Amino acid sequence: MRQSTLFVPTLKESPADAEIASHRLLVRGGFLRRVASGIYNFLPLGVRVIHKIEGIIREEMNRAGAQEALFPILQPRELWEESGRWSQYGEEMMRLKDRSGRDFGLGPTHEEIVTELVRNNISSYRDLPLNLYQIGPKFRDEIRPRFGLMRGREFLMKDGYSFDRDEESMLKSYQEMFDAYGRIFSRCGCVWRAVEADTGLIGGDVSHEFMVPAEVGEAWIAYCDRCDYAANLERAEYEREPVERAEMIPLKKVHTPGRKTIEEVSSFLQVAPERLIKCLMYLVEDEPKALLIPGDREANEAKLGKIFSTDEFRMFNQEDWLRFPRFTQGFVGPVGLDQVEVLADWGIKGARGMVCGANQHDYHLVNVCEGRDYEVSRYVDATSAKEGDRCPRCHEGKLHVEAGIEVGQVFQLKTKYSLPLKAFYNDEEGESRPFYMGTYGIGVSRLMAAIVEQNHDERGIIWPASVSPAQLHILPLDWNQEVIRSVAEELYREALERGLEVLLDDRDERAGVKFADADLIGIPLRAVIGKSYLDRGELELQRRTGEKFFTDRMGIIEEAEKLKTLQVRGFPEGINTK
Numbered sequence: 001m002r003q004s005t006l007f008v009p010t011l012k013e014s015p016a017d018a019e020i021a022s023h024r025l026l027v028r029g030g031f032l033r034r035v036a037s038g039i040y041n042f043l044p045l046g047v048r049v050i051h052k053i054e055g056i057i058r059e060e061m062n063r064a065g066a067q068e069a070l071f072p073i074l075q076p077r078e079l080w081e082e083s084g085r086w087s088q089y090g091e092e093m094m095r096l097k098d099r100s101g102r103d104f105g106l107g108p109t110h111e112e113i114v115t116e117l118v119r120n121n122i123s124s125y126r127d128l129p130l131n132l133y134q135i136g137p138k139f140r141d142e143i144r145p146r147f148g149l150m151r152g153r154e155f156l157m158k159d160g161y162s163f164d165r166d167e168e169s170m171l172k173s174y175q176e177m178f179d180a181y182g183r184i185f186s187r188c189g190c191v192w193r194a195v196e197a198d199t200g201l202i203g204g205d206v207s208h209e210f211m212v213p214a215e216v217g218e219a220w221i222a223y224c225d226r227c228d229y230a231a232n233l234e235r236a237e238y239e240r241e242p243v244e245r246a247e248m249i250p251l252k253k254v255h256t257p258g259r260k261t262i263e264e265v266s267s268f269l270q271v272a273p274e275r276l277i278k279c280l281m282y283l284v285e286d287e288p289k290a291l292l293i294p295g296d297r298e299a300n301e302a303k304l305g306k307i308f309s310t311d312e313f314r315m316f317n318q319e320d321w322l323r324f325p326r327f328t329q330g331f332v333g334p335v336g337l338d339q340v341e342v343l344a345d346w347g348i349k350g351a352r353g354m355v356c357g358a359n360q361h362d363y364h365l366v367n368v369c370e371g372r373d374y375e376v377s378r379y380v381d382a383t384s385a386k387e388g389d390r391c392p393r394c395h396e397g398k399l400h401v402e403a404g405i406e407v408g409q410v411f412q413l414k415t416k417y418s419l420p421l422k423a424f425y426n427d428e429e430g431e432s433r434p435f436y437m438g439t440y441g442i443g444v445s446r447l448m449a450a451i452v453e454q455n456h457d458e459r460g461i462i463w464p465a466s467v468s469p470a471q472l473h474i475l476p477l478d479w480n481q482e483v484i485r486s487v488a489e490e491l492y493r494e495a496l497e498r499g500l501e502v503l504l505d506d507r508d509e510r511a512g513v514k515f516a517d518a519d520l521i522g523i524p525l526r527a528v529i530g531k532s533y534l535d536r537g538e539l540e541l542q543r544r545t546g547e548k549f550f551t552d553r554m555g556i557i558e559e560a561e562k563l564k565t566l567q568v569r570g571f572p573e574g575i576n577t578k
């Protein structure tokens, strides 16, 4: 590739909407351009990186026995009605009509399409297991598309679907995909962690997400420092510390004028936040419910969805407080709270000597004891784990909380789609049985951004060799000097002949401009041809990570070839494998 003709429009300034490093650097480095919110053009260097990532994915998928196919983006409504997801998916699904008024959706995921394909074409246990995958665009009308490739409305995904005869065989397919995912992310140069995950709109029982730890990640992960427990904060459990069994002393009402929040009450009454009972009011399918949690905890929305068995709930808004005046906003508490179901987090089970709202404006109660003063209808796990909590698995380790980018997710679906879509096969006895399915996704374009988040400095991207758009960047510092130009051309030709991918900066630009662009673009190896060549006939080899040394043409070719073999052999394993 000759830089003088390559379409790589680098920028000195960051685009105004770019809040995170990967977004800034991919745009500035000439890999990416925005079309509309959450929609991007990939420029030639960007596509090369995408192809590298896809290449690694294909190798590992094929090695694990999956077969590549290609499914349509445009999907008929009827199939989505069969699974019940035409209405469930809501506004996130992009929809359109054809000329005769029939409804279609742009695929946000492809379970329906693939299940139908298999139900119509596989009828015998002899043809199982079967694992199909594709790499292609997905459409989701995200509420908040942002961070460049991280959360797009059109993005690239590798999605795969396994079909097995029973649960045991499904678990085997799941494990094979799990292991392949680990190899993929390691080979892409990422440090990653697999965590237990919620199943969301895809459904099923068991699921893991693959997270790339990064400050800008939108997911939160809790992991144990002693055992291998790791989970998305949406579902991470934690061990509750035993509650203090204070003396049962008489309940007392105290005047707390204008003190509504935990912080206000805690500092006014001089009691620690964990001695306060936070009483949260929810409207669940149009019915008020109270939830008690320790004052120093936050309610966990994802867990609440499961507790209430519906997505149709919200914390009381202003309208709800007006509609149900029997609840005193800012001063609700469980004592005397009639005609409403009271749920409580395990963290306050058996609590005594607590403080809570008195259900009277400007008053709180102190010395509150469960059982004597109020009853709870159901104890639940309703709060989020925090840094330093005790591990729910080994009970000894401490949980740490970190931000991560979800680059992939695997799901055990069992018969979640095969039953509603009536996808059956015949076993040895000729009996008809539903397929046991698994589904497996990787955000290919998001992964590209995640790689940059983990591999950059203030000057630009530092591509891991396995996904770099080229192995070698040749920088002849003065293109007008015949000697320099001819040695650069020679090196370029030789590298190409050996099958290397090379970018030659044949522009008539100042050295400073060439270095700045090279740093931004981030090819790991750079051959600099300048003064040392004119003086002593030496070429300088520079790594994007900083190391420099003098060598000759063969030295440079050999180093670049080493990077090429790395692409095939891959990187060591990531942090955690289960």
Ligand code: ATP
Binding pocket: 109, 140, 142, 149, 150, 151, 152, 153, 155, 156, 157, 200, 202, 406, 407, 408, 409, 441, 442, 443, 444, 445, 446, 447
């Ligand atoms: P998120 O929780 O981040 O919205 P998801 O759990 O809805 O993602 P999945 O249905 O699991 O996403 O899709 C598989 C993979 O596709 C995800 O692990 C992620 O890497 C990627 N992905 C999902 N949504 C987007 C998006 N809007 N833009 C880019 N990549 C995405």
Ligand code: MG
Binding pocket: 209, 406, 408, 409
């Ligand atoms: Mg997911």
